Amino acid sequence: MRINLIEDDHTFATALTKALSTEGNTVDSVNTSEAALFLVENTDADAVILDLGLPDKDGLEVLATLKRITFGIIGYPGFATYSANKFAMSGFSQALAREHGDTDIRIRYFAPGATKTGLNSAAVNTLNAELGVTMDSTKTVARAFSQFLRSNALICQIGWPERFVTWLNKLSPGTVGSALIKHLPVIRRHVSSA
Numbered sequence: 001m002r003i004n005l006i007e008d009d010h011t012f013a014t015a016l017t018k019a020l021s022t023e024g025n026t027v028d029s030v031n032t033s034e035a036a037l038f039l040v041e042n043t044d045a046d047a048v049i050l051d052l053g054l055p056d057k058d059g060l061e062v063l064a065t066l067k068r069i070t071f072g073i074i075g076y077p078g079f080a081t082y083s084a085n086k087f088a089m090s091g092f093s094q095a096l097a098r099e100h101g102d103t104d105i106r107i108r109y110f111a112p113g114a115t116k117t118g119l120n121s122a123a124v125n126t127l128n129a130e131l132g133v134t135m136d137s138t139k140t141v142a143r144a145f146s147q148f149l150r151s152n153a154l155i156c157q158i159g160w161p162e163r164f165v166t167w168l169n170k171l172s173p174g175t176v177g178s179a180l181i182k183h184l185p186v187i188r189r190h191v192s193s194a
Contacts, residue, residue, distance in 0.1 A: 004045040005029040006036040006062070008055050016049070033057035040164060048164050052175075060179050074169050077180055078191035086111075097154065110148055111157045112141045127190035131183055 003020055007013040008031040017027045030039050033054050040048065052059030075083045090109060097107035114128055114135040128135055136158065148156040157163055169176040 001046040002026045002028070002043065004036075004039050004043060004048040006033075006039070006049065006054070006059075007031060007051045008053075009051070031055075033059075033062045036062055045164075047167055050168070060175065074165060074176060074180075077184055078187040106154065108148070108153070109155045110145055111155070112136065112144065113158050115141050123190045127187065130186055130190070 001024075003025050005013060005017060005020075005027050007016065007029065010031070013029050013031065017029050020027050028039055028043055028045070030036050031054075033056050036050070036054070050059050050062065054062065075087070090111070093107050093109040100107060114133050116125075116135045116137055125135075127133075141158065144156065144158050157166065165176060
């Protein structure tokens with residue numbers, strides 16, 4: 001497993017890197033928020049360990065910078081019904097895969113992030129732009145879906161920030177919630193017209 005470690009305490013970071021490496025993991029370690037953002041954007045890590053008390057920026061601010069969120073894995077304010085439907089599809093896929101786990105039937109789940117399509121309202125596009133949410137083109141999503149179909153993977157979630165925020169939400173939903181709540185005024189302004 002490849003792990004991004006974002007920790008400014010050198011002694012702790014060294015000890016944790018050693019412990020994780022001993023278990024067979026590859027660890028990339030940085031100690032500032034700027035380096036963290038570069039690392040997260042430029043490596044394909046399986047997990048991230050994020051210190052919330054970085055010296056140059058609060059860890060929650062770092063998290064808020066990674067704004068591409070996958071609906072259905074993260075309950076997103078302003079989109080409760082849409083998120084609930086996506087949650088249901090994800091849970092249904094997981095349950096059905098387990099139900100058929102002793103058969104040749106394979107249930108697979110594909111979760112793209114925000115995508116530029118004609119289905120998006122102008123309000124949603126404006127909201128994403130104001131929040132700095134990166135939207136993938138339909139070609140990018142189609143390419144990823146085609147690769148997913150050729151692979152043996154059962155789940156595909158497009159985009160590193162989505163995978164990171166999903167992982168963090170499983171461990172600490174309050175942390176992700178706090179980061180999203182900071183954006184409520186912007187979300188509410190646009191969702192009312194979406």
